[in-house]
Amino acid sequence: xxxxxxxxxxxxxxxxxxxxxxxxxxxxxxxxxxxxxxxxxxxxxxxxxxxxxxxxxxxxxxxxxxxxxxxxxxxxxxxxxxxxxxxxxxxxxxxxxxxxxxxxxxxxxxxxxxxxxxxxxxxxxxxxxxxxxxxxxxxxxxxxxxxxxxxxxxxxxxxxxxxxxxxxxxxxxxxxxxxxxxxxxxxxxxxxxxxxxxxxxxxxxxxxxxxxxxxxxxxxxxxxxxxxxxxxxxxxxxxxxxxxxxxxxxxxxxxxxxxxxxxxxxxxxxxxxxxxxxxxxxxxxxxxxxxxxxxxxxxxxxxxxxxxxxxxxxxxxxxxxxxxxxxxxxxxxxxxxxxxxxxxxx
Amino acid sequence: xxxxxxxxxxxxxxxxxxxxxxxxxxxxxxxxxxxxxxxxxxxxxxxxxxxxxxxxxxxxxxxxxxxxxxxxxxxxxxxxxxxxxxxxxxxxxxxxxxxxxxxxxxxxxxxxxxxxxxxxxxxxxxxxxxxxxxxxxxxxxxxxxxxxxxxxxxxxxxxxxxxxxxxxxxxxxxxxxxxxxxxxxxxxxxxxxxxxxxxxxxxxxxxxxxxxxxxxxxxxxxxxxxxxxxxxxxxxxxxxxxxxxxxxxxxxxxxxxxxxxxxxxxxxxxxxxxxxxxxxxxxxxxxxxxxxxxxxxxxxxxxxxxxxxxxxxxxxxxxxxxxxxxxxxx
Numbered sequence: 001x002x003x004x005x006x007x008x009x010x011x012x013x014x015x016x017x018x019x020x021x022x023x024x025x026x027x028x029x030x031x032x033x034x035x036x037x038x039x040x041x042x043x044x045x046x047x048x049x050x051x052x053x054x055x056x057x058x059x060x061x062x063x064x065x066x067x068x069x070x071x072x073x074x075x076x077x078x079x080x081x082x083x084x085x086x087x088x089x090x091x092x093x094x095x096x097x098x099x100x101x102x103x104x105x106x107x108x109x110x111x112x113x114x115x116x117x118x119x120x121x122x123x124x125x126x127x128x129x130x131x132x133x134x135x136x137x138x139x140x141x142x143x144x145x146x147x148x149x150x151x152x153x154x155x156x157x158x159x160x161x162x163x164x165x166x167x168x169x170x171x172x173x174x175x176x177x178x179x180x181x182x183x184x185x186x187x188x189x190x191x192x193x194x195x196x197x198x199x200x201x202x203x204x205x206x207x208x209x210x211x212x213x214x215x216x217x218x219x220x221x222x223x224x225x226x227x228x229x230x231x232x233x234x235x236x237x238x239x240x241x242x243x244x245x246x247x248x249x250x251x252x253x254x255x256x257x258x259x260x261x262x263x264x265x266x267x268x269x270x271x272x273x274x275x276x277x278x279x280x281x282x283x284x285x286x287x288x289x290x291x292x293x294x295x296x297x298x299x300x301x302x303x304x305x306x307x308x309x310x311x312x313x314x315x316x317x318x319x320x321x322x323x324x325x326x327x328x329x330x331x332x333x334x335x336x337x338x339x340x341x342x343x344x345x346x
Numbered sequence: 347x348x349x350x351x352x353x354x355x356x357x358x359x360x361x362x363x364x365x366x367x368x369x370x371x372x373x374x375x376x377x378x379x380x381x382x383x384x385x386x387x388x389x390x391x392x393x394x395x396x397x398x399x400x401x402x403x404x405x406x407x408x409x410x411x412x413x414x415x416x417x418x419x420x421x422x423x424x425x426x427x428x429x430x431x432x433x434x435x436x437x438x439x440x441x442x443x444x445x446x447x448x449x450x451x452x453x454x455x456x457x458x459x460x461x462x463x464x465x466x467x468x469x470x471x472x473x474x475x476x477x478x479x480x481x482x483x484x485x486x487x488x489x490x491x492x493x494x495x496x497x498x499x500x501x502x503x504x505x506x507x508x509x510x511x512x513x514x515x516x517x518x519x520x521x522x523x524x525x526x527x528x529x530x531x532x533x534x535x536x537x538x539x540x541x542x543x544x545x546x547x548x549x550x551x552x553x554x555x556x557x558x559x560x561x562x563x564x565x566x567x568x569x570x571x572x573x574x575x576x577x578x579x580x581x582x583x584x585x586x587x588x589x590x591x592x593x594x595x596x597x598x599x600x601x602x603x604x605x606x607x608x609x610x611x612x613x614x615x616x617x618x619x620x621x622x623x624x625x626x627x628x629x630x631x632x633x634x635x636x637x638x639x640x641x642x643x644x645x646x647x648x649x650x651x652x653x654x655x656x657x658x659x660x661x662x663x664x665x666x667x668x669x670x671x672x673x674x675x676x
Contacts, residue, residue: 073464123653123656124656125652125656126605126606128408128464128605129599129605129648129652130652132592132595132596132599132648133645133648133649133652134645135592136592136596136641136644136645136648137641137642137644137645137646137648138645139638139641140638140639140640140641140642140645141638141642143636143638143641144638144642148636148637148638244638253410253468253471256464256465256468257465257468260465266462266464266465267462297483298479298480298483299476299479299480300476300479301472301473301475301476301479302473302476302477302479302480303476304472304476305469305470305472305473305476306473308469308472309469309473312461312465312466312469313455313459316459316460316461317459317460317461318458318459318460319459
């Protein structure tokens with residue numbers, strides 16, 4: 001057991017170091033960053049804000065990690081968020097209870113995921129194209145549901161999901177932590193995680209080994225759609241309205257980035273949901289440091305882009321390989337024919 | 347006999363002709379030169395960006411930075427023409443130099459750091475959009491007599507259609523793109539890389555030069571598209587052309603290019619652009635359909651063309667199978 005904890009810790013070490021560094025940067029620009037207060041029956045503080053605002057990206061990256069582990073990608077999650085928010089809002093506006101609205105939105109998200117999964121696993125369309133269809137059409141569908149307006153609602157039950165608290169902790173934080181734990185437990189306490197990794201490493205050989213890759217691929221897209229729907233409901237509940245045009249806009253890119261910062265390869269294979277979640281928190285902390293530093297908001301994107309490029313360069317295979325060579329240079333290395341062939345003059 | 351590789355292109359052209367006939371049968375006015383001229387003018391910037399995207403996708407990559415680069419170009423031109431007195435042509439050269447080096451830098455990162463194009467161009471997308479914000483968060487108008495001169499250049503066709511300079515530049519870009527893709531060493535190398543990276547390396551394709559060249563081309567054409575867009579709107583706005591990269595990718599896919607790379611035609615992209623423009627024109631003509639139907643129809647079209655390509659690949663492999671079995675036996 002302790003060996004297991006040790007290996008998990010080793011896996012998430014680089015992400016933890018980056019997160020701590022970014023949080024420390026937050027502390028430098030804003031000394032009160034780590035202060036958490038309990039007022040009006042809820043926790044207040046910048047750290048809580050990071051956890052709370054990071055909820056949509058964190059939820060998305062749970063599903064995205066599994067999808068990317070199968071060598072896939074899900075570009076449609078932002079659009080699915082918009083559809084789910086629109087469905088939930090239109091259901092409560094029509095007088096249904098918030099439970100019905102939540103279930104309806106989650107069901108629609110699952111159907112969207114099922115559609116993506118069938119395109120990828122059964123029709124064997126490349127994931128990036130298959131999910132592009134829903135990414136392009138999805139916002140149109142969401143606008144169809146809201147009839148082009150921003151649907152606002154006052155249902156307290158639904159709003160509680162995005163803006164409420166449970167024993168002082170904002171609900172979104174509890175939702176993403178609970179879902180993250182649940183999915184991690186399901187894939188790691190059973191063989192499912194290993195089977196998903198097998199598909200990502202080599203789908204044909206995994207199928208020859210007897211893995212029902214088709215069902216598994218459909219189910220990872222289904223989970224991704226479900227996570228996106230949950231994120232969509234939270235975002236809609238937070239602003240008490242469904243905005244088909246802007247809900248979850250470009251969040252699919254943040255989610256993919258979180259997975260990549262989490263050290264998961266876009267080429268599939270081994271994955272860590274925990275590392276992806278830390279990746280999502282890193283992105284949110286970067287946003288926070290830019291806000292707190294009081295720099296003009298125009299600089300937000302440039303700084304975010306530069307930090308991301310720096311993180312990506314550190315994690316790129318070439319730099320990793322160079323570090324590995326550097327570390328191992330004390331002992332003689334067996335020659336690497338592939339690398340040599342690549343570096344020899346053309 | 348028609349080669350099966352040409353079939354997607356022919357089907358795209360047939361779809362366009364069929365759709366145009368259907369539209370024209372409902373609204374005869376759609377046959378007028380005005381509609382045709384506007385189809386070219388309105389989609390000029392998208393078309394130019396899509397040519398660059400075609401090269402990137404043919405090589406098996408993707409460029410998500412296109413929309414942001416167009417917006418950056420527009421804002422850069424507007425700000426530099428407002429704050430300095432340099433001639434627009436000098437500004438055009440300057441901005442093209444910036445966007446080409448920007449694309450080349452992304453290509454270099456993809457090749458030398460061995461990182462997926464998706465992630466590198468995603469970071470590039472944030473960077474270019476951010477740079478546009480830094481220059482100006484407001485919409486900056488462009489008022490320069492040279493712009494007025496360029497905008498007033500058109501050839502008036504019988505029927506009242508105005509074929510503007512921007513539309514002509516798009517056609518010229520497509521022609522150049524077709525020649526480069528099919529008649530030059532660079533084009534061959536792009537197809538080779540798209541067919542398979544390791545095969546291309548063994549064939550002696552200069553990988554670094556070609557990869558950097560591909561993304562520099564895409565960046566440069568996005569810059570040109572930005573110049574055309576600034577001529578089209580007479581302003582630079584950092585929030586403009588959000589999501590244009592998706593339209594460009596959609597046009598390339600509808601045009602019959604496989605996203606895995608290696609197969610496709612620049613000419614197909616041209617018809618992809620025309621089909622997408624036609625849908626928008628039809629919705630304007632109809633008047634009762636809401637704007638969101640554009641997205642849904644384009645999504646549906648994308649799906650249709652992807653299925654079609656799948657069907658074709660499936661049919662060709664099925665047809666070839668007995669032949670290889672026969673060869674194995676003999």
